Every structure is written in structure tokens, then in C-alpha cells.
Amino acid sequence: MLDNLVLGFSTALSFENLLWCFVGVLVGTVIGVLPGLGSTTGVAVLLPLTLSLEPVTGLIMLAGIYYGSQYGGTITSVLISTPGEASSVVTTLDGYQMARQGRAGAALSIAAIGSFVAAIISLALLVALAPPFAEFALDFGPPEMLAVMVLGLATIVSFAGDNRRLGLLMALVGLLIATVGVDPGSGTSRFTFGSIYLLSGIPFVEVMIGLFAVGEVLYQIRQGAAAPIRAGFRELMISRADLRRSGGPILRGSFLGFVFGILPGAGSTLASFMAYGIEKRVSKRGKEFGTGAIEGVAAPEAANNAAANANFVPTLTLGIPGGATTAVLLGAFMIYGIQPGPLLFDEQPDLVWGLLASFFIGNVILLFLNLPLAPVFAQLLRVPYGYMYPLILLTSLVGAYSITNGMYSVWVVLVFGVIGYFMKRLDLPMAPLVLGLVLGPLFEKALVQTSAIGDGNLLVVFTRPLALVVLAIAVLQLAAPSIMARLLRRRATTRSRRSDPADSTPEGSTRG
Amino acid sequence: MTAPAARRGIAVEQAVVYGLLTALGLGALVMALDYGLFLEESRVGPGLVPAVVGGLTALIAGWELIATLRGHRTPHDQGLAEVVAAAAVDAPRGGASSQSAAPGGPPSGSSGSMSPDGGPVQILGSGPGPDDVDIFGRTPEDRSRQLWTVSAALVVAALLVPLLGLLGSLFVLSVFVSAVVERRGWVPSLVVSFLAVAAVYGVFVGFLGVPLPTGLIGIGG
Structure with missing residues (x-):
């Protein structure tokens, strides 16, 4: 393992890789701060820029954008209670209260420190766990991969959206889009309507740029402009007492975040909510939560960063992305001609370890960028959206063109831009669609191979114990929300009844 | 709402x-x-x-x-994340305070709102609500018209590429969006658009060496 780390750092520390790592985390922070731009949009729009780079360099930069935007999203959560990323929503609760008390500096510092500590812990775990996991995954045959993909889809359906039926619908639409083109099993061309463009399928990155960049711009136009933001700082320094209070929450948040991030399909959002909830229960100052308790910033920020890193475990070892942004990153791998999966660790050790080592470097850069410069980044909040979106459109369209050097890509972006607009407007979750689209071809290939193994009998999946366990988890996940909701509701009702019998109105039992 | x-x-x-x-x-x-x-x-x-x-x-x-x-509105509170969030964030501090806790704010998407002091805080630059007038005094109808104008302009720009070249038509698009849709002055719109196109040219053509289509009048080869 030490050899691998040395190899990784020697790759990541080359001048070119350092430079692009720096560019990535800087741009990522800016993207996280800018309203209306999230990590998925950022990675999708900037992916074409990396096509001329070495694959490892390109991936280092794109990954830098991903975790850099986690830092940036926090700035807006704390200062204006407007999270740039869903995973920073819970940070608004205490972070914004701290800012209102003039302690924005302390909140941002602890968020940066917490994120950094979490990143280092989760990276150490990632480095330690990913290779044995990849080794283990080498024994996965098509039936096991099939089961894991079902698990990934089930997870994203039950976590990503706020309505499971719509999440499932979107995952299905993603799978359906993925069937356009030549069938992986028999070579039949499907849904091509005689078009040579459709033969190779609907291009993935163009779809992402359309959904996340153009669709988002159109949606923001419809939403209208918000008042320009003024942010003030009084003190930047974080006190020793603050640091002492935050130690435990950061550690707990890091481990929790890692566990959630490792699940294929579950994201950092859930991790941050869980970390906040648990911290509220175990902390001595639980009652102060929501009024500007620093623990309420430290724990979720540590958790979402740890989860973002842990997301790379399923992405790298199984080729199954953990969330929407890692799905786009997976698309980048495929464009570079690299197939993530258990073999990646053996076949391209310099790429894998270089990428992992760059995470350490990137997080160090982020810490040094964010501690002194958070107020500077906050100034970006004053840029009106009206100036920004023509530039986003420009970059998206030229970027799309440059992927294939053809106008077809531009048209795909425009079509999916309109689709993305309507999905946002109607609250249809995007993450399941993205995952369905990415997994579609892999899923079908595994299905064809499984049926070959079982001589046409797909039930062979149920004879493989590992596949069976994974499928059981998937089913449990889809059923869990209803069961948990019922349990929580029952508990809430009994508790309120016990504490105040007169007050047990039906209100308590309809909630949940 | x-x-x-x-x-x-x-x-x-x-x-x-x-x-x-x-x-x-x-x-x-x-x-x-x-x-x-x-x-x-x-x-x-x-x-x-x-x-x-x-x-x-x-x-x-x-x-x-x-x-x-049939007029049934889909409930948006069924996901595991929502259930967990509701339990975690609104976890009762004991006693009847659970009664006053609001249903858990959805962590995802644009519809969610959550604020520390109970007031609505819109997520992710959503600005005014869908039915409010925004800070430039634009009504929802205005914004809807803007949306369709920008969408149509995108299509027209893509159609103009064979004539004006990619950068040429995107320059026209950017000027049109800034000056006509966003109603900024013509001079700043022209300057900003020119700078934006020049930056894109520098990165994609100068740095990445992408051959962008120049169109009939040969802009931006």
C-alpha cells in the first residue's frame, strides 16, 4: 500500500497535475458559491475543457471541482441561508444563526476545518478500504453486478427525490434513453429511426450539460432575480473554545458521512442530515441547536465532505456512481476510454492512486484558500444572474460542440435543456434519470451475460448468495421509508400522548 | 403559497x-x-x-x-431522506414541543424551504416565489415571456451557425440576451459579449485547438 501511495503522490505532485488540481478546487469553490450553479453543473460544463488533457490530469481537475464546490456551497449557506448544494441545506440551520450573531467567520472557519479533517479521515479510509474492496469485487460475476446495479438504482430512487414513484419513473426514463442505439447483446439497432447519429446512442455528457446547465439557466430565468446580496463580517477568528467544542462532532460526522457515502446511490445530503440529527441528540448543548451552535455546523459539514469522498468507493471499485456528480465523473472516465471497476486498481494504478493522492493535495489547498479567502469568495454573491447566464450558455454550447466537433451535440444539449427545465419545474428528480442513463448499458450487458450463464434462466441470480443479499438490501431500501415513517409516527404519537395527554391532536399522527 | x-x-x-x-x-x-x-x-x-x-x-x-x-396533488414527503430528515431535524426536544415542529424540510430540489427562524427561506437562488414580482419589477408573465424568448433565441442561434459560424452566432445570441431580454445598455452588452466570446475563443480554439465551424462569412476559425 505504501508503494501505491508513493506512486500516487509522485503522479499527483507533477507540476501539471498540481496546477490543474489547484484550478479545479478554485473553480469548484467559485461554482459552489455562485447561486444556481452546483457541482454537477460545474463538472458537466467544464468536462469538455479537460478532453485535451491526460486522463489522470482531467480527472484530478474534475474531482477538484466536485469537492471544491462542497466547500463553496457552505459559504452561501452560512451567509445568506441559501445553500448552493442540497448537502449544505442543514448547515443553514445553525450556520446562518451564527452569521446573524456576527460569527460568520467562526462558522466558515469551522466548516472549512471540519471539511478538511473529514476529508483526511475519509481519504485514509478510502485508501485503506478501496483496494481490498476492489479485490473482493473481482469475484463479482454478471449476476452480482446486476444485483449491485439494482441496489444502486433502488438507493437513488429512495434517497434522491422526495417521491419514490417519480424517482422510479425517472430512473426508468433514464434506462429507456440508454437503450437507444446498438443493442449490446445482439447488435440490433434500436429506436434509431434510420438516423446515423442515434446509432451510437444518445450521448451522455451532452445530456448532462443540457439537463444541469441549460435547463438550470432556463429555470432560473423563469424564477426571476433575487435581491443582490450583501454580506458582512465582523470577526474572522475562531476561538479555542469553538475548536474544542467541535472536535467530537467533526469526528462523528466524518465516520457517519463515510458510511453513508459508500452506499451506491446514497448521497452526502442524507449524511449531513443524519449527522446533524445525531449530534443534536448526543451533544450536551443539544438544546442550543438551531440557535447558532457551532456543533450544528461542524458535524454536517464534516459528514457531507466525508460522504463526497466515500462516493468514490463504489464509483472506482464497481463502476457504479454514488450520486449525480460522480455519475458525470463516470461519464468522463468513459470518454477517456477508461472503464472503472475492480480491474482499474490493477490495470491503471498510477491513475487511481494519482487521483486519490490529489484529493489530499486538493483538500490542503482548499483549507488554505478557504480560511483566509472566504470573505473574498463571498463577494461573488453580488454578481447578478443576468450577467452570468449568457456566459453559462456560451460555455455549455461551445463545450458541447467540442466533444464531437459536430452540431449534433449542440442540438442534444438544447433538447435536454428544455427537458431539464420541465423536470425542475415539475419537481421530477434528476439524479435517478442520470443514474439510469449511466447504468443502462452496463445493466443490459450484465443481464444478457446472466441469462447466458443460466442458459436463459434469469432466476440464476437467486442461486448466488452474494447477489441475493444485495438484492434483499435493495428491496429493504425501497420498503424502508414507509415502514420507518409508520414507526416514527407511532413513536411521535405515543410520546406526545405521554407528555401531554390533552394535546394529542390528530396533527401529530398525520405528520411524517 | x-x-x-x-x-x-x-x-x-x-x-x-x-x-x-x-x-x-x-x-x-x-x-x-x-x-x-x-x-x-x-x-x-x-x-x-x-x-x-x-x-x-x-x-x-x-x-x-x-x-x-383527477386533481390529486402528488405528496412530496415519501422518500427515505425526508423521513430521516424529519426525524433528525425536528427531533422533539422533549414533551409537547414536537407538536409545533414543522414537517421536515425536503433537502433536495427547489421546492424546499427551511429557515432557522421559521420564516420561509427559499433554496438555491430561487428569488421571488413563482407568482411574485422580482426585484426588476418583472411579473411571472414577463418572466415566462423571457424564458420563451431565450429558448427561441437558442434555437435560432443554433440554426444560424452554418451562416455566422459558432462563435459568430453565439456572439449575436449573447448580445440579444443581454440587451433585449435583460434590457441592459447596448454598449455594455456588446462589450461583455465580445469579452465572453473572446474568452471562449481563447480557451477552446487557442488552448484546446478545437476547430469551431466558421460559417459562410468565416468568423472565429
């Missing part, structure tokens, strides 16, 4: 989208049957996945379509 008119507008859009998805699913199912569900020895054929996926799509979308037509 939203006025009845806007809600009806959304419901119509929902019905159209679910209708289209139902049709899409059914279409896929029918076409997939032609591709053949199974090969010899009942192995998975090219039509199986599209048929099953298309069928399920049609089923769920059709279900949603009927629900929308």
Missing part, C-alpha cells in the same frame, strides 16, 4: 408531461416487441429491456396522469 392560477398551470404541464411519458413508454413497448424479447434458448434478446422499461414507464406515467387529471 402559490396562487390557484399558477397551480392550475403547473397541473396542466404535469398532465402534458405525464401524457407524453405514457405515450413514450407505450411506443417503446410496441417497438421493442418487434425487436424480439428472447433469442434462442430463451436468452435475453434486444427487445426485453426496452419492452419492460417502456411498459413500466407507461404504467407509472399513466398512473400519474390519471391522478393529475
Whole structure:
């Protein structure tokens, strides 16, 4: 393992890789701060820029954008209670209260420190766990991969959206889009309507740029402009007492975040909510939560960063992305001609370890960028959206063109831009669609191979114990929300009844 | 939160989208049957996945379509994340305070709102609500018109590429959006657009060496 780390750092520390790592985390922070731009949009729009780079360099930069935007999203959560990323929503609760008390500096510092500590812990775990996991995954045959993909889809359906039926619908639409083109099993061309463009399928990155960049711009136009933001700082320094209070929450948040991030399909959002909830229960100052308790910033920020890193475990070892942004990153791998999966660790050790080592470097850069410069980044909040979106459109369209050097890509972006607009407007979750689209071809290939193994009998999946366990988890996940909701509701009702019998109105039992 | 008119507008859009998805699913199912569900020895054929996926799509979308037509609003509180969030964030501090806790704010998407002091805080630059006038005094109708103008301008710009070249037509697009849609002055619009196009040229052509189409009048080769 030490050899691998040395190899990784020697790759990541080359001048070119350092430079692009720096560019990535800087741009990522800016993207996280800018309203209306999230990590998925950022990675999708900037992916074409990396096509001329070495694959490892390109991936280092794109990954830098991903975790850099986690830092940036926090700035807006704390200062204006407007999270740039869903995973920073819970940070608004205490972070914004701290800012209102003039302690924005302390909140941002602890968020940066917490994120950094979490990143280092989760990276150490990632480095330690990913290779044995990849080794283990080498024994996965098509039936096991099939089961894991079902698990990934089930997870994203039950976590990503706020309505499971719509999440499932979107995952299905993603799978359906993925069937356009030549069938992986028999070579039949499907849904091509005689078009040579459709033969190779609907291009993935163009779809992402359309959904996340153009669709988002159109949606923001419809939403209208918000008042320009003024942010003030009084003190930047974080006190020793603050640091002492935050130690435990950061550690707990890091481990929790890692566990959630490792699940294929579950994201950092859930991790941050869980970390906040648990911290509220175990902390001595639980009652102060929501009024500007620093623990309420430290724990979720540590958790979402740890989860973002842990997301790379399923992405790298199984080729199954953990969330929407890692799905786009997976698309980048495929464009570079690299197939993530258990073999990646053996076949391209310099790429894998270089990428992992760059995470350490990137997080160090982020810490040094964010501690002194958070107020500077906050100034970006004053840029009106009206100036920004023509530039986003420009970059998206030229970027799309440059992927294939053809106008077809531009048209795909425009079509999916309109689709993305309507999905946002109607609250249809995007993450399941993205995952369905990415997994579609892999899923079908595994299905064809499984049926070959079982001589046409797909039930062979149920004879493989590992596949069976994974499928059981998937089913449990889809059923869990209803069961948990019922349990929580029952508990809430009994508790309120016990504490105040007169007050047990039906209100308590309809909630949940 | 939203006025009845806007809600009806959304419901119509929902019905159209679910209708289209139902049709899409059914279409896929029918076409997939032609591709053949199974090969010899009942192995998975090219039509199986599209048929099953298309069928399920049609089923769920059709279900949603009927629900929308019957005026039923889809509840958005069923996901595991929401349940957990509701439990974690609004965890009762003991006693009857759980009664006053609001339902858990959804962590995802644009519809969520959550604020420390109980007031509405909109997530992710959503600015004014869908029915409010924004800071430039634009009504929802204005913004809707802007949306369609920008969308149409995008299509026109793409159609103009063979004539003006990619950068040429994107320059026109940027000037049009800044000056006409966003009603900024012509001079700043021209300057900003020129700088933006120059930056894009520098990165994509100068740095990445992408051959962008120059069009009939040869801009930006």
C-alpha cells in the first residue's frame, strides 16, 4: 500500500497535475458559491475543457471541482441561508444563526476545518478500504453486478427525490434513453429511426450539460432575480473554545458521512442530515441547536465532505456512481476510454492512486484558500444572474460542440435543456434519470451475460448468495421509508400522548 | 403559497408531461416487441429491456396522469431522506414541543424551504416565489415571456451557425440576451459579449485547438 501511495503522490505532485488540481478546487469553490450553479453543473460544463488533457490530469481537475464546490456551497449557506448544494441545506440551520450573531467567520472557519479533517479521515479510509474492496469485487460475476446495479438504482430512487414513484419513473426514463442505439447483446439497432447519429446512442455528457446547465439557466430565468446580496463580517477568528467544542462532532460526522457515502446511490445530503440529527441528540448543548451552535455546523459539514469522498468507493471499485456528480465523473472516465471497476486498481494504478493522492493535495489547498479567502469568495454573491447566464450558455454550447466537433451535440444539449427545465419545474428528480442513463448499458450487458450463464434462466441470480443479499438490501431500501415513517409516527404519537395527554391532536399522527 | 392560477398551470404541464411519458413508454413497448424479447434458448434478446422499461414507464406515467387529471396533488414527503430528515431535524426536544415542529424540510430540489427562524427561506437562488414580482419589477408573465424568448433565441442561434459560424452566432445570441431580454445598455452588452466570446475563443480554439465551424462569412476559425 505504501508503494501505491508513493506512486500516487509522485503522479499527483507533477507540476501539471498540481496546477490543474489547484484550478479545479478554485473553480469548484467559485461554482459552489455562485447561486444556481452546483457541482454537477460545474463538472458537466467544464468536462469538455479537460478532453485535451491526460486522463489522470482531467480527472484530478474534475474531482477538484466536485469537492471544491462542497466547500463553496457552505459559504452561501452560512451567509445568506441559501445553500448552493442540497448537502449544505442543514448547515443553514445553525450556520446562518451564527452569521446573524456576527460569527460568520467562526462558522466558515469551522466548516472549512471540519471539511478538511473529514476529508483526511475519509481519504485514509478510502485508501485503506478501496483496494481490498476492489479485490473482493473481482469475484463479482454478471449476476452480482446486476444485483449491485439494482441496489444502486433502488438507493437513488429512495434517497434522491422526495417521491419514490417519480424517482422510479425517472430512473426508468433514464434506462429507456440508454437503450437507444446498438443493442449490446445482439447488435440490433434500436429506436434509431434510420438516423446515423442515434446509432451510437444518445450521448451522455451532452445530456448532462443540457439537463444541469441549460435547463438550470432556463429555470432560473423563469424564477426571476433575487435581491443582490450583501454580506458582512465582523470577526474572522475562531476561538479555542469553538475548536474544542467541535472536535467530537467533526469526528462523528466524518465516520457517519463515510458510511453513508459508500452506499451506491446514497448521497452526502442524507449524511449531513443524519449527522446533524445525531449530534443534536448526543451533544450536551443539544438544546442550543438551531440557535447558532457551532456543533450544528461542524458535524454536517464534516459528514457531507466525508460522504463526497466515500462516493468514490463504489464509483472506482464497481463502476457504479454514488450520486449525480460522480455519475458525470463516470461519464468522463468513459470518454477517456477508461472503464472503472475492480480491474482499474490493477490495470491503471498510477491513475487511481494519482487521483486519490490529489484529493489530499486538493483538500490542503482548499483549507488554505478557504480560511483566509472566504470573505473574498463571498463577494461573488453580488454578481447578478443576468450577467452570468449568457456566459453559462456560451460555455455549455461551445463545450458541447467540442466533444464531437459536430452540431449534433449542440442540438442534444438544447433538447435536454428544455427537458431539464420541465423536470425542475415539475419537481421530477434528476439524479435517478442520470443514474439510469449511466447504468443502462452496463445493466443490459450484465443481464444478457446472466441469462447466458443460466442458459436463459434469469432466476440464476437467486442461486448466488452474494447477489441475493444485495438484492434483499435493495428491496429493504425501497420498503424502508414507509415502514420507518409508520414507526416514527407511532413513536411521535405515543410520546406526545405521554407528555401531554390533552394535546394529542390528530396533527401529530398525520405528520411524517 | 402559490396562487390557484399558477397551480392550475403547473397541473396542466404535469398532465402534458405525464401524457407524453405514457405515450413514450407505450411506443417503446410496441417497438421493442418487434425487436424480439428472447433469442434462442430463451436468452435475453434486444427487445426485453426496452419492452419492460417502456411498459413500466407507461404504467407509472399513466398512473400519474390519471391522478393529475383527477386533481390529486402528488405528496412530496415519501422518500427515505425526508423521513430521516424529519426525524433528525425536528427531533422533539422533549414533551409537547414536537407538536409545533414543522414537517421536515425536503433537502433536495427547489421546492424546499427551511429557515432557522421559521420564516420561509427559499433554496438555491430561487428569488421571488413563482407568482411574485422580482426585484426588476418583472411579473411571472414577463418572466415566462423571457424564458420563451431565450429558448427561441437558442434555437435560432443554433440554426444560424452554418451562416455566422459558432462563435459568430453565439456572439449575436449573447448580445440579444443581454440587451433585449435583460434590457441592459447596448454598449455594455456588446462589450461583455465580445469579452465572453473572446474568452471562449481563447480557451477552446487557442488552448484546446478545437476547430469551431466558421460559417459562410468565416468568423472565429
